[in-house]
Amino acid sequence: MEETREQSFNQSGCNVHVIETEKYKTNTVIVKMRAPLEQDKITMRALLPHVLQSGTENAPSATAFRSVLDELYGAHFFADSAKRGNEHVLTFTIDVANEKFLHGESNLFDQALTIMSDVLFRPYLQESAFSEQTMKQEKRSLQQRIRSIYDDKTRYASMKLVEEMYKGDSYALPAGGLLKEVEPITAVSLYDYYKKTLAEDMIDIFVIGNVKAADAAAKIESHLPFKKRKAILKENHHSHKTEEVRVIHETQDINQGKLNIGCRTSITYADPQFTAMQVFNGVFGGFAHSKLFMNVREKESLAYYAASRFDSHKGFLMMLAGIDQKNYDKTVQIMNEQLDEVKNGHISDLEMDQTKALLKNQLQESADTARGMVEVLYNNIAAGVDRPIGKWIEEIDAVTKEEVSAVAKTVVVDTVYFLSGKEEA
Amino acid sequence: MKKTNFDQMNETVYHEQMENGLNAYILPKAGFNKTYVTFTTNYGSIDNDFIPEGETDFLHVPDGIAHFLEHKMFEKEDGDVFQKFSSQGASANAFTSFTRTAYLFSATSNIKENTETLLDFVQAPYFTEQTVEKEKGIIGQEIRMYDDNPDWRVYFGLIENLYKHHPVKIDIAGTVESIADITKDYLYTCYETFYHPANMSLFIVGPVDPDEMMSLVRQNQSGKTFAEPKSVERRFPNEPAQSAEKHRAIHMSVNTPKCEVGLKMPASLKTGTEKLKEELAAGLLLEILFGKSAAFYEKSYSEGLIDDTFGFDYTGERGFSFALVGGDTDEPEKLAERIKAQLLEAKDGKNITDESFNRARKKKIGAQLRAFNSPEYIANQFTRYQFNGLNLFETVPVLETMAIEDVIGLAEKMIQEESFSSCFILPKETA
Known part of the structure; x- marks a missing residue:
């Protein structure tokens, strides 16, 4: 097997990893943001990616944002949050067609980077906070998502087991957030948290596709200018001794x-x-x-x-x-x-x-x-x-x-x- | 061996029909580690009424038998074929749909051995009363698992509503009661009738040498003997345009209600590129009316009527086609009415604009390109297209030539008020 190794670039606020390959018909950019799992943050972290996708300065509503993606040959934009041990990782992905398979198109990759940049750095704001309308819709959707875990019994059973087994350990927290924590979140509190996340999370960015590594890294640096930050110290959670089952x-x-x-x-x-x-x-x-x-x-x-x-x-x-x-x-x-x-x-x-x-x-x-x-x-x-x-x-x-x-x-x-x-x- | 280049997609497909009738296709994918191979018969859950091989009268077989047969193919006199694939580093699987049964593996080594194992195990049935009985317990648990799954229940509940006679309304796995009637003799009858190589297709995609692989398939097949190929006579009841039931509600242990609206469409009479156009037009229509950038979505989402589970799906297979629209909602009645209204207005061309058409078409083209990153998609969909007389590699070029009239014409023809139905999942009242 031939191993494709990445080329890594340390930039001021993040690390960029580029994999050059001609295997795919699309090019992909993935941004990963990592922070400790914390009871008072997890629900905001679960909500944030959905609010960010609901509008940017350039496309100020979810519909406008989705239209921009559709026009870009159905560029695929996807964001989610997941647990990784005692850490919480937000992942933002954009995947766009390689123009060489299309008639008369160019620069789709650059346009995709602009969209990623718009989502992360230029969200749609009203009075220096997220819009009330977006907050209302996305909080409701999040509540619905959390409630519906109950409806998928296999998933529900796994979640309950983890919740019971790891009581007192942040690993017990569900990656999708806590129902009772959704309501108190406001447009202002989430916006403040967003700024903190952007400034403090550990950030890794991946580019995969038919690109030149140095070129792609330079483009990332100008489109996604994360500021310098301190490394987050990892907490060590030792699993306790089990007395009886x-x-x-x-x-x-x-x-x-x-x-x-x-x-x-x-x-x-x-x-x-x-x-x-x-x-x-x-x-x-x-x-x-x-x-x-x-x-x-x-x-x-x-x-x-x-x-x-x-x-x-x-x-x-x-x-x-x-x-x-x-x-x-x-x-x-x-x-x-x-x-x-x-x-x-x-x-x-x-x-x-x-x-x-x-x-x-x-x-x-x-x-x-x-x-x-x-x-x-x-x-x-x-x-x-x-x-x-x-x-x-x-x-x-x-x-x-x-x-x-x-x-x-x-x-x-x-x-x-x-x-x-x-x-x- | 015939070689066809699809220049725009930068792909090449090799095809050969073996002497016994088997169609074999190879698509070399440079740069990939994995080879993915499917061996598929043009036989699924709807094929429950047919003239068995060597007989003259129609036979009606128990519900769920195609799926049961798929499970039982893996067990042989000397053990389970999964074991052999595992030893050869391959991850094997199988699935049964309304119209197809596919056996497959993916592997990064021992590709020739694994391909031979795949061909050999599917072409050597071994059923005994004892192993058939044992499988009833396992499949019984599979059925019960789906019984607790609200997405599956609303999907099949709606199809049952739409169809009065057609066997698409029968759950692919059957029921605990129907599989109780399955015997080894039934399995052999179905096998002999539908697993003739002439009714099957092999698709190999991965970093392979096409000459070498095709000669392996040729050699493997010429070493086995089969009856003369002949087409299987299958019988399907006439299905009226009207839906069987207008509505049903299923109560389950859930928090969130679900609403799905279905539209039964007349089975397509077209073939080739025209049929492909029709299928693509149906997908575009749903995207234009219900996609995330449609006004419908924005309005319903901002009112809190839908959430991001909202979606749509078009199914067009041998002898039936239908569209489904819906998702989780607190107000299933209101959502159902709104979806129906949106479809009925589209019959008169409403909301189908040049702008929305072009956007939907661009999105679909991009989605097709993305799908070609996936060997699984290529093999499974190529086979489905081939069984339906279509060519998967034509999708992007055909999309580029389509016009808004294709969508307007389809909406006018296919949307009929009498063909609607709805199905809800509602939380069980707690006693």
């Missing part, structure tokens, strides 16, 4: 029970044992050959989905399955048994080979999308780790069964959360 059972009027079991491990992305942990998750529940899928689904027909997910930025591992309520005890038992199997080193050569082959495949595939490349780069940048894809693959190859079983022993079951229907007749 907590069990939480909630009922709603639904058909299928959603079982989510939360576990802690001290190993995170920045640790040398991270790749062993990744292989562990693959052997245990990441794939269709994994122990959870084979035993819960294929052997016992208990579930359609049965898997494990690992959030490496926190050291949080979740097992999950959708089951009939009556099979709760049996499923929990099988899941615990399978975890013990890995801890006791009962891992076959085949399981190791399959897991490594698929992990390597995933990594190589991620380099085929602009977004995938940026995620890999950003994880390394934000964690202060040097693990480019090539090196990462070598590390995966070198993982042994003993290492997998050793990292498995760090995994401790903490909280069992079960969302089920009312008693079955």
